[in-house]
Amino acid sequence: MPFRFGLRGKLFLLSTFLFSIPWFGYQYVWEMEKYLRYGQEQTLVGTARALATTLHDRPNLFNSHASFLPSVEKGRDLYGYQLKNPIRLDGQYRDWPNFTSRAHEYGADHLLYRDAKSTTADALTMDFKTTLGKYDKYLYLFFNITDDKVVYRAKNMINIDRNDHLELAFVDETGKFSRYLVSNKKPGWLDTYRITDLENGIPVVTPQIQGQWLDTPQGYNIELRVPLSMVGDKIAFAVHDVDQEQGKVLNTVGSADPRFAKTLGTVLVPSPEIERIVRSMRYTNSSIWVVDQHHRVLATAGDIRQAAGVWHKKSAGSDSNSWWRNLEQKWLIPLYYMVLTRPPSDFIDQLYDASNLTGKHIVGALQGAATSQWRLTQDQQAVILSAAYPIFINNQVQGAVIVEETTNGIRTLRNRALEKLFSSILAIMLLGAVAFFLFASRISSRIRTLRNQAEQAIDEHGRIKQALPLSTTNDEIGDLSRSFTTAVNRLSQYNHYLENMSSRLSHELRTPIAVVRTSLENLSMQTMPDMASAYIDRAQSGITRLNLILTNMSEATRIEQMLHTTEKIEFDFSQLLKGCVQGYQQIYPKVGFTINDGEPLKGLNFLGSPEHIAQLLDKVVANAVEFTRDSKVELAVREEKSQLILTISNNGELLPEQMQERLFDSMVSVRSSKKQEQPHLGLGLYIARLICEFHQGKISASNHHDPDGVTVTISLPLGAKS
Amino acid sequence: MSKRIAIVEDEAAIRENYADVLRTQGYQVQTYENRETATAAFSLRLPHLVILDIGLEQEYDGGFTLCQWLRGLSKTLPIIFLTARDNDFDTVSGLRMGADDYLTKDISLPHLSARIAALFRRQDALDLPTQQEHLLVSGPLSIDSQRMTIAWQQQTVDLTVTEFWMVFALAKHPGHVKNRQQLMQDSKIYVDDSTITSHIKRIRKKFMRIDAEFDCIETVYGMGYRWNDPKHTGPEED
Numbered sequence: 014m015p016f017r018f019g020l021r022g023k024l025f026l027l028s029t030f031l032f033s034i035p036w037f038g039y040q041y042v043w044e045m046e047k048y049l050r051y052g053q054e055q056t057l058v059g060t061a062r063a064l065a066t067t068l069h070d071r072p073n074l075f076n077s078h079a080s081f082l083p084s085v086e087k088g089r090d091l092y093g094y095q096l097k098n099p100i101r102l103d104g105q106y107r108d109w110p111n112f113t114s115r116a117h118e119y120g121a122d123h124l125l126y127r128d129a130k131s132t133t134a135d136a137l138t139m140d141f142k143t144t145l146g147k148y149d150k151y152l153y154l155f156f157n158i159t160d161d162k163v164v165y166r167a168k169n170m171i172n173i174d175r176n177d178h179l180e181l182a183f184v185d186e187t188g189k190f191s192r193y194l195v196s197n198k199k200p201g202w203l204d205t206y207r208i209t210d211l212e213n214g215i216p217v218v219t220p221q222i223q224g225q226w227l228d229t230p231q232g233y234n235i236e237l238r239v240p241l242s243m244v245g246d247k248i249a250f251a252v253h254d255v256d257q258e259q260g261k262v263l264n265t266v267g268s269a270d271p272r273f274a275k276t277l278g279t280v281l282v283p284s285p286e287i288e289r290i291v292r293s294m295r296y297t298n299s300s301i302w303v304v305d306q307h308h309r310v311l312a313t314a315g316d317i318r319q320a321a322g323v324w325h326k327k328s329a330g331s332d333s334n335s336w337w338r339n340l341e342q343k344w345l346i347p348l349y350y351m352v353l354t355r356p357p358s359d360f361i362d363q364l365y366d367a368s369n370l371t372g373k374h375i376v377g378a379l380q381g382a383a384t385s386q387w388r389l390t391q392d393q394q395a396v397i398l399s400a401a402y403p404i405f406i407n408n409q410v411q412g413a414v415i416v417e418e419t420t421n422g423i424r425t426l427r428n429r430a431l432e433k434l435f436s437s438i439l440a441i442m443l444l445g446a447v448a449f450f451l452f453a454s455r456i457s458s459r460i461r462t463l464r465n466q467a468e469q470a471i472d473e474h475g476r477i478k479q480a481l482p483l484s485t486t487n488d489e490i491g492d493l494s495r496s497f498t499t500a501v502n503r504l505s506q507y508n509h510y511l512e513n514m515s516s517r518l519s520h521e522l523r524t525p526i527a528v529v530r531t532s533l534e535n536l537s538m539q540t541m542p543d544m545a546s547a548y549i550d551r552a553q554s555g556i557t558r559l560n561l562i563l564t565n566m567s568e569a570t571r572i573e574q575m576l577h578t579t580e581k582i583e584f585d586f587s588q589l590l591k592g593c594v595q596g597y598q599q600i601y602p603k604v605g606f607t608i609n610d611g612e613p614l615k616g617l618n619f620l621g622s623p624e625h626i627a628q629l630l631d632k633v634v635a636n637a638v639e640f641t642r643d644s645k646v647e648l649a650v651r652e653e654k655s656q657l658i659l660t661i662s663n664n665g666e667l668l669p670e671q672m673q674e675r676l677f678d679s680m681v682s683v684r685s686s687k688k689q690e691q692p693h694l695g696l697g698l699y700i701a702r703l704i705c706e707f708h709q710g711k712i713s714a715s716n717h718h719d720p721d722g723v724t725v726t727i728s729l730p731l732g733a734k735s
Numbered sequence: 736m737s738k739r740i741a742i743v744e745d746e747a748a749i750r751e752n753y754a755d756v757l758r759t760q761g762y763q764v765q766t767y768e769n770r771e772t773a774t775a776a777f778s779l780r781l782p783h784l785v786i787l788d789i790g791l792e793q794e795y796d797g798g799f800t801l802c803q804w805l806r807g808l809s810k811t812l813p814i815i816f817l818t819a820r821d822n823d824f825d826t827v828s829g830l831r832m833g834a835d836d837y838l839t840k841d842i843s844l845p846h847l848s849a850r851i852a853a854l855f856r857r858q859d860a861l862d863l864p865t866q867q868e869h870l871l872v873s874g875p876l877s878i879d880s881q882r883m884t885i886a887w888q889q890q891t892v893d894l895t896v897t898e899f900w901m902v903f904a905l906a907k908h909p910g911h912v913k914n915r916q917q918l919m920q921d922s923k924i925y926v927d928d929s930t931i932t933s934h935i936k937r938i939r940k941k942f943m944r945i946d947a948e949f950d951c952i953e954t955v956y957g958m959g960y961r962w963n964d965p966k967h968t969g970p971e972e973d
Binding site: 520523524526527528530531532534535538560563564567568570571572574575578589592593594595596597599600623624626627628630631 | 746749752753755759823824841928933954956958959
């Protein structure tokens with residue numbers, strides 16, 4: 014049977030529309046996330062604005078720095094990194110974070126002075142790398158100097174500038190200009206001298222500037238610190254290279270000319286005042302930056318890794334539902350995270366140089382517009398939301414506040430929402446699918462039951478076998494069932510009327526026939542003219558034939574009635590068969606009967622009504638005798654699958670194809686009209702079928718060929734074989 | 736004194752035909768067309784024999800009611816049902832109610848008058864002493880052909896006239912198979928095969944009421960029935 018798309022399948026397919034619910038839920042949560050992001054953006058801009066508000070029009074915060082310069086020059090204008098750990102003054106840059114990337118190289122570009130006579134060679138024999146840092150109250154400087162010849166100050170030498178030395182120049186907060194020289198006799202602790210404001214031309218030892226001189230294979234390192242009180246926002250340094258003992262300075266390379274106050278460069282150290290203000294905002298769980306108009310960081314607070322943007326509390330695990338928690342943790346969550354992504358807690362974001370911030374939003378903010386932007390971290394793990402807000406001083410943008418947060422908080426929220434959504438949708442879908450399935454099964458089973466009942470109610474001959482049970486369900490299927498019941502009942506009544514037709518007809522006709530016959534008999538007793546008696550005889554023969562018809566008609570009905578009250582007894586089937594055949598031999602002396610019964614059937618006990626079985630044989634054999642052409646009727650009996658199979662065959666006329674099924678119905682006859690000497694109503698084989706059905710058996714007729722003929726097969730179940 | 740026969744029949748033509756035949760044979764015949772007139776007449780005076788139809792005008796079972804009522808009045812009054820209804824249920828009901836015979840309207844007039852005569856003969860014979868020449872004795876079976884009674888082990892078997900003739904036909908020639916056609920002729924009825932079968936069944940039951948071991952009537956399948964003597968005694972003929 015090909016696949017059938019039944020009601021159940023259809024409903025099941027319809028129920029798959031349930032699966033679109035999670036998609037809608039997912040879309041909804043996405044939409045919600047969008048709004049949340051928008052909200053976060055607004056909050057962030059608000060935070061930036063609030064911070065910027067506290068910084069507006071407070072020029073003193075920026076005054077001491079180079080923020081007001083129209084432009085900054087790399088190398089001349091310096092940036093002091095905020096150091097997080099103390100620096101050990103040992104001449105080594107191991108404790109400087111990111112020294113190689115943060116250090117600025119000074120070489121030929123920064124040549125301040127060159128002795129024209131002595132330097133014939135073009136190559137500069139000295140360059141250095143410098144970085145600045147601020148820690149506590151000191152400005153730290155580190156010089157990594159490459160020099161082919163390191164010349165120290167000779168012993169007892171009063172001059173401090175006839176050897177390799179470092180010159181520093183500051184303008185302190187009060188505006189006082191000072192110059193210092195670092196000129197060592199040997200590697201080790203620095204010898205520092207002030208060379209400005211001298212009373213008698215003798216450099217003054219300056220112990221406030223402390224540090225270490227360390228020889229290296231390439232040259233030497235100088236690591237030193239200067240108290241911030243000595244350093245304003247102007248600074249310059251220069252390294253003087255001397256290649257001969259007590260020689261002259263050959264080259265000077267430096268950040269700016271240290272000899273005059275106005276030629277000094279600037280230094281920017283993260284401002285403690287701004288930092289204090291910014292630090293007060295660190296509770297916003299955001300990462301905050303304040304930059305000046307040159308994109309240089311004035312202050313920072315917070316860590317972007319912690320800045321999730323949302324205060325997400327740890328959900329208090331409801332342990333009462335531990336099995337649910339288990340299920341969720343073991344099965345559901347891993348399943349969901351095949352679709353979802355967990356926001357990373359560990360990501361790398363180094364887009365910003367700690368000294369210098371770039372980005373469209375900063376540019377925008379420094380042009381006076383509050384802007385925000387979304388960007389991915391460099392490792393593409395997290396999305397960072399940045400908001401920048403300009404700081405105005407005297408209607409001039411002097412800096413910007415940048416607030417950053419990751420979207421991890423929102424993603425966590427979104428994930429949690431999706432988890433819950435998925436869980437509930439999963440439950441709804443499961444319940445829905447099960448409910449749909451049960452409903453469909455119930456409906457289809459009811460319809461199948463109804464179909465089976467309807468099929469069983471009427472047999473292949475169109476007769477009503479049993480009434481349909483009346484359904485009490487008050488719905489459409491119940492209605493259908495009731496309509497079926499009504500239809501079957503009406504059909505049953507009509508069938509009953511038809512089935513009783515012959516018996517009622519025979520009963521109704523019997524009285525008028527009796528009137529005619531008794532009248533004829535009375536008439537025949539009278540003295541009549543000879544001519545009249547002939548007519549009376551004809552009339553009587555007609556009446557006799559009519560009577561015969563009536564008797565035949567009522568016989569079928571009577572058999573049906575009698576079968577109802579007949580009790581089955583056990584008898585020897587083959588004995589009965591033999592007895593019957595002997596009888597037929599006497600009745601039809603011209604016909605040859607042969608029995609072909611299998612050995613195992615000897616002494617076979619059969620439960621049934623022997624009289625009726627004999628009557629069944631009478632009818633079938635009479636039929637076979639009537640149609641036989643070679644005066645031979647063969648009977649065979651065998652046992653097959655606990656069925657007793659009896660075949661009665663004769664050679665002769667074949668059955669018409671379409672008659673084979675209907676042959677055993679009431680009032681069906683295939684006799685050609687010329688053979689009709691006796692009235693025939695086609696009731697014989699109908700009676701045979703009734704008797705077969707009474708024994709739960711079947712009767713069928715089929716043609717056989719070579720020689721042509723008809724075989725009637727009777728199969729009776731051997732239920733009670735003893 | 737000629738016998739008085741009452742015919743209760745709602746079909747006028749049949750009633751009159753039967754009446755005419757019976758009158759020509761010297762019986763006094765009264766006809767009634769429904770139960771009321773019959774009851775009124777019978778309560779005044781009982782006839783010697785009653786022929787009843789079952790369906791009387793509107794009463795579907797009027798004949799049965801009348802039969803029961805008549806049996807209440809007289810135990811010996813011969814009652815014949817003559818009806819168009821030939822089903823087993825009605826036959827059994829009619830005979831249970833005490834009818835002496837149950838005939839269908841297929842029966843020819845000569846047969847009917849023969850049965851009536853036989854019934855009268857039996858009625859009269861019951862009053863006479865038993866005459867040996869009419870007695871056929873074979874083992875436990877004794878048949879009085881004049882009184883039309885049959886006894887098994889000295890007990891009377893309560894048979895109708897039809898049944899009597901069937902047993903008589905079988906027992907007259909023990910060991911001989913009588914087919915249904917012959918039995919019909921002998922018992923002067925014309926019915927179909929299954930009616931014969933049910934008659935035989937009833938006869939067996941009636942014998943078995945007296946003797947549970949009774950198995951003298953043997954069915955010879957395909958042919959008919961045969962009387963087997965319980966003891967091996969030569970058949971006697973009257």
